[in-house]
Amino acid sequence: MLAKRIIPCLDVDKGRVVKGKKFKDIKDVADPVELAKRYNQEGADELVFYDITASNESRNIFLDVVENVAAEIAIPFTVGGGIRTVEDIHRVLRAGADKVSINSAAVEKPELLRDAARKFGAQCIVLSIDAKQSAAGAWEVYTKGGRNNTGMDAVVWAKQGEALGAGEIVVNAIDTDGEKTGYNLELTKAIANAVNIPIVASGGAGEAAHFSDVLKDSADAALAASVFHYGEIPLPDLKKYLQANDIVVRSERTWK
Amino acid sequence: MIAIIDYGAGNIKSLQFALTRQNLDSQLTADPETIRKSDAVILPGVGAFKDAMDSLNSLGLTTVIKEAAKTGKPILGICLGMQLFYDTSEEDGRWQGLGLLEGKVGRISNTVKVPHMGWNTLRQHAPSPLLEDITDNTYVYFVHSYAVKDYQEETLISSTEYGGIVPAIVQKDNIIGMQFHPEKSGSAGLKLLQNFRRMIS
Numbered sequence: 001m002l003a004k005r006i007i008p009c010l011d012v013d014k015g016r017v018v019k020g021k022k023f024k025d026i027k028d029v030a031d032p033v034e035l036a037k038r039y040n041q042e043g044a045d046e047l048v049f050y051d052i053t054a055s056n057e058s059r060n061i062f063l064d065v066v067e068n069v070a071a072e073i074a075i076p077f078t079v080g081g082g083i084r085t086v087e088d089i090h091r092v093l094r095a096g097a098d099k100v101s102i103n104s105a106a107v108e109k110p111e112l113l114r115d116a117a118r119k120f121g122a123q124c125i126v127l128s129i130d131a132k133q134s135a136a137g138a139w140e141v142y143t144k145g146g147r148n149n150t151g152m153d154a155v156v157w158a159k160q161g162e163a164l165g166a167g168e169i170v171v172n173a174i175d176t177d178g179e180k181t182g183y184n185l186e187l188t189k190a191i192a193n194a195v196n197i198p199i200v201a202s203g204g205a206g207e208a209a210h211f212s213d214v215l216k217d218s219a220d221a222a223l224a225a226s227v228f229h230y231g232e233i234p235l236p237d238l239k240k241y242l243q244a245n246d247i248v249v250r251s252e253r254t255w256k
Numbered sequence: 257m258i259a260i261i262d263y264g265a266g267n268i269k270s271l272q273f274a275l276t277r278q279n280l281d282s283q284l285t286a287d288p289e290t291i292r293k294s295d296a297v298i299l300p301g302v303g304a305f306k307d308a309m310d311s312l313n314s315l316g317l318t319t320v321i322k323e324a325a326k327t328g329k330p331i332l333g334i335c336l337g338m339q340l341f342y343d344t345s346e347e348d349g350r351w352q353g354l355g356l357l358e359g360k361v362g363r364i365s366n367t368v369k370v371p372h373m374g375w376n377t378l379r380q381h382a383p384s385p386l387l388e389d390i391t392d393n394t395y396v397y398f399v400h401s402y403a404v405k406d407y408q409e410e411t412l413i414s415s416t417e418y419g420g421i422v423p424a425i426v427q428k429d430n431i432i433g434m435q436f437h438p439e440k441s442g443s444a445g446l447k448l449l450q451n452f453r454r455m456i457s
Contacts, residue, residue: 002418003375003395040442045375071273076397076440096269098399098440121303121336123371123399124267167371167401196366198373220374250375250395252442 003250005045005221006211006238007200008228010035011052012081015061017229018052033068039228040073042235045250047073048101048223051081063095070096078126089116093124101170103128104143107150107157110164117165126200127166129154131187132174139187146174154187155194162195169195170223173203180206183214183222192218208233208241215247258282258456259294261321261337263311268300271334274439278449288320296456297324301336305347305361305402308336318354325356328430330455335400338426338433347402356431359407364400365419371401376416376436384413384427386451396424396441396448403435430455 010032011018017032036047049069051062059082066079079092080101089100100120106113106127117125130142131154139154158169171191173184183201192199198220205211205224214222227233242249258275260268262284275282282298283290291297299321301308312318325331333341342353345361353361364370375395380387398416404423414425416436426433432452438445 001377002372005374067269070267070270074270074274074277074440074445075442076399076437093267094269096267096273098267098270119303122401123373167399168373196369197371198369220369252395252444 001248003045003248004215004219004242005200006043006235006242006249007046007048007221007223008039008044008235009048009050009202009223009225010229011050011225012062012065013052014058015065032065033072035229036069036073036077039235040075043239043250043252044075044235046075046221047077049077049079049097050101051079055082063091066092066095066097080126080128084112086112086115086119089120089125093120099124099126099168101126101128103130106161106166107141107143107152110160113161113164113166117167122165122167122197125166126168126170127158127161128170128172129158129161129191130172130174133187139190142174146177155190158191159194162197166197168198168200170200170202171219176204177202178226179204180227182206182210183219185214185217188214189218205233208238211238212242212245212247215242216245257294258296258298259291260284260298260300261291261312261317262286263308263315263317264303270437271298271300271439274446274449277446278453280449280453286315286317288316291317291320291324294324294329296330296332296452297321299331299333299337299340301334301338303336305336305339305345305353306349306351308340309351309353312340312354321354322356325431330430330432330452331356332452333431333433334439335435335437338435339402339404341431341433342404342407345402357407357411357426357428357433360405361402362405364403364422368419371399372403372418372422373399375441376418378414378416378424380414381412382410384425385455386413386425386427386432386448388451388454389447390414390444390451394444396436396438396444398422398424398436400435404433
């Protein structure tokens with residue numbers, strides 16, 4: 001049976017994992033390759049790396065990180081941040097990434113999704129949607145890291161993204177992001193019900209129950225960053241918790 | 257040396273890294289002579305069925321692969337690479353494949369989400385050296401929208417369940433297909449590649 005996926009997300013700046021306040025005390029996790037190896041050993045099903053600077057000079061450093069990660073771990077990983085053209089996508093896939101996550105650039109140029117899916121296959125094109133609820137109750141799409149309200153309806157955009165060729169959608173709830181009060185179940189479900197491609201919930205994980213809530217409700221995978229980086233929820237414990245709550249997750253034995 | 261057929265873009269690097277980890281010497285190549293001299297061939301999966309067949313044809317590799325198959329050396333197709341071994345595919349039309357295996361490729365049932373993406377379990381149907389030390393319910397990583405539909409029962413080594421039975425490992429003598437990505441399937445995938453290595457004389 002297809003397992004629900006748990007996906008740690010790493011923000012990378014100039015080749016290092018970006019450290020939050022509490023991060024200062026954990027020195028060895030600053031290297032994205034080392035952190036990726038650790039999460040792989042602990043049972044992460046996939047990883048996501050975001051190039052948060054995405055400037056021209058940092059691009060090559062980031063590509064090196066992608067290649068080094070591919071050399072060290074044998075689980076799938078997605079790369080995002082600053083992906084604007086088919087050539088950008090080609091570069092990260094060639095460096096060893098399995099999937100590419102596109103956000104603002106897809107809103108500005110929806111044909112990027114179509115061109116990319118045609119060239120590389122829908123399975124490696126991930127549409128990332130940042131959404132927030134308006135006063136009137138609609139889900140609106142934001143770009144530029146949540147600063148720009150496009151006025152687009154997130155559910156309509158998700159359907160359009162699927163039709164253009166996205167093979168997966170990451171639903172980032174801006175309202176709950178960083179709040180640790182749980183994923184936005186309503187938004188995630190609204191999008192999951194509108195499309196027939198896998199859905200990754202993002203934004204708001206604070207405890208193990210939040211993962212089981214969203215995975216039981218509508219999501220195929222759940223993404224989180226700080227709860228893993230700060231060691232608040234160890235991956236092996238989370239997997240055990242989900243299993244005990246009747247959610248199918250991957251258990252792995254190790255071969256030599 | 258294992259020849260990895262180079263016919264386009266995509267993530268080939270992970271496969272090369274995985275083979276290196278198994279101490280397997282590999283070379284990404286579109287050169288017929290290198291492929292002829294290799295001890296085994298891997299046909300990776302990239303993009304759409306028709307585009308892949310067009311690339312193989314224009315590079316003159318279809319005959320080279322068919323010849324290699326006749327020599328008896330192990331030929332492994334991964335994901336789309338496995339699908340290309342079959343007679344036909346119905347991916348956006350109807351296209352001729354390599355015809356190394358009898359059967360056809362069709363879209364995964366819409367009763368489930370497509371693509372089939374993530375970790376799913378293997379179930380053994382027939383004995384094969386490929387499955388040495390791989391028990392039932394081992395998780396491997398799948399990502400595909402099309403699957404092998406008609407096939408010869410005796411070629412089915414292992415399957416998974418997703419909107420019906422999905423062939424996961426097929427084998428007819430030296431022709432082997434894996435629908436999932438062994439190079440992305442953690443230590444289970446590396447074990448499968450190790451088993452493949454043992455088939456190379």
